[in-house]
Amino acid sequence: MGQEFVLLISASVFCVGACGFIIRKNPLIMFMSVELMLNSVNFLLIAYSSFLNSLDGQIFALIIMTVAAAEVVVGLAIILTIFRTRHEMDVDHINALKG
Amino acid sequence: MFDLATVFEFTRDTVIFTVGITAVLASLGVILCSSPIYCALYLISHMICLALLFLLYNAEFLAAVQIIVYAGAVMILFLFIIALLGGQKEAQEHTFERSIAFTFIFTLLGELYLSATVGPTKQVEGKIAPELFGTAKAIGLELYSKHLVAFELASALLLVAAVGVICLAKFSFAPLKRR
Numbered sequence: 001m002g003q004e005f006v007l008l009i010s011a012s013v014f015c016v017g018a019c020g021f022i023i024r025k026n027p028l029i030m031f032m033s034v035e036l037m038l039n040s041v042n043f044l045l046i047a048y049s050s051f052l053n054s055l056d057g058q059i060f061a062l063i064i065m066t067v068a069a070a071e072v073v074v075g076l077a078i079i080l081t082i083f084r085t086r087h088e089m090d091v092d093h094i095n096a097l098k099g
Numbered sequence: 100m101f102d103l104a105t106v107f108e109f110t111r112d113t114v115i116f117t118v119g120i121t122a123v124l125a126s127l128g129v130i131l132c133s134s135p136i137y138c139a140l141y142l143i144s145h146m147i148c149l150a151l152l153f154l155l156y157n158a159e160f161l162a163a164v165q166i167i168v169y170a171g172a173v174m175i176l177f178l179f180i181i182a183l184l185g186g187q188k189e190a191q192e193h194t195f196e197r198s199i200a201f202t203f204i205f206t207l208l209g210e211l212y213l214s215a216t217v218g219p220t221k222q223v224e225g226k227i228a229p230e231l232f233g234t235a236k237a238i239g240l241e242l243y244s245k246h247l248v249a250f251e252l253a254s255a256l257l258l259v260a261a262v263g264v265i266c267l268a269k270f271s272f273a274p275l276k277r278r
Contacts, residue, residue, distance in 0.1 A: 047156045
């Protein structure tokens with residue numbers, strides 16, 4: 001399968017993730033959309049490391065996975081803390097930091 | 100009559116096409132389901148499709164890491180949080196801001212498609228032996244020789260994240276008063 005197909009799949013998944021991040025209000029699903037975007041970039045890096053016969057893309061994808069795991073853990077802890085104090089999960093209602 | 104290499108190539112292309120389309124459909128399911136538990140299940144199927152694609156593009160170590168870290172650890176964490184907070188459905192309303200968001204996303208998609216199909220990229224000759232490509236040995240050799248600084252920084256990042264989560268979970272904050 002050619003390189004265009006990889007690019008199209010990756011672009012589609014990235015746009016779906018960006019769309020989900022914008023239109024959803026549940027912070028858990030917003031985090032899942034961020035995961036979608038990170039994963040699409042990972043797929044592109046790995047496919048091109050195979051096309052270009054170089055391992056740098058795979059190392060980059062491994063580092064991205066580490067960053068994503070750390071980000072998810074911290075983000076879920078923050079969501080849990082907000083839920084403990086507010087008892088609701090809607091990002092439109094979390095406006096205590098608003099100026 | 101049939102050349103074996105041609106049949107192999109055709110089968111590989113078909114599998115890549117099917118799994119890629121399935122990955123896109125599963126990602127659509129993530130953002131269109133209203134219940135968070137179904138979103139998590141769709142995301143798990145998306146991760147598994149991506150792991151298959153990683154395998155098809157000679158990245159067997161990263162496919163295993165994808166299954167273990169993403170479809171295993173991260174998604175179990177998501178499911179625990181959903182079970183803890185209760186998976187309420189959210190109401191989908193159609194507002195003006197949402198149509199602006201859709202316009203923005205479709206513009207982005209069109210631009211990406213145009214830039215993806217505009218021409219071929221240049222092939223570069225690497226120096227990795229093809230039978231070693233993507234294995235844990237090759238990744239380890241590359242990671243511990245060329246990319247040692249990134250590896251150490253990633254370990255420091257994980258340590259900082261662990262300490263931060265312990266701080267967030269241990270000390271309870273007083274409830275906020277609404278103005």
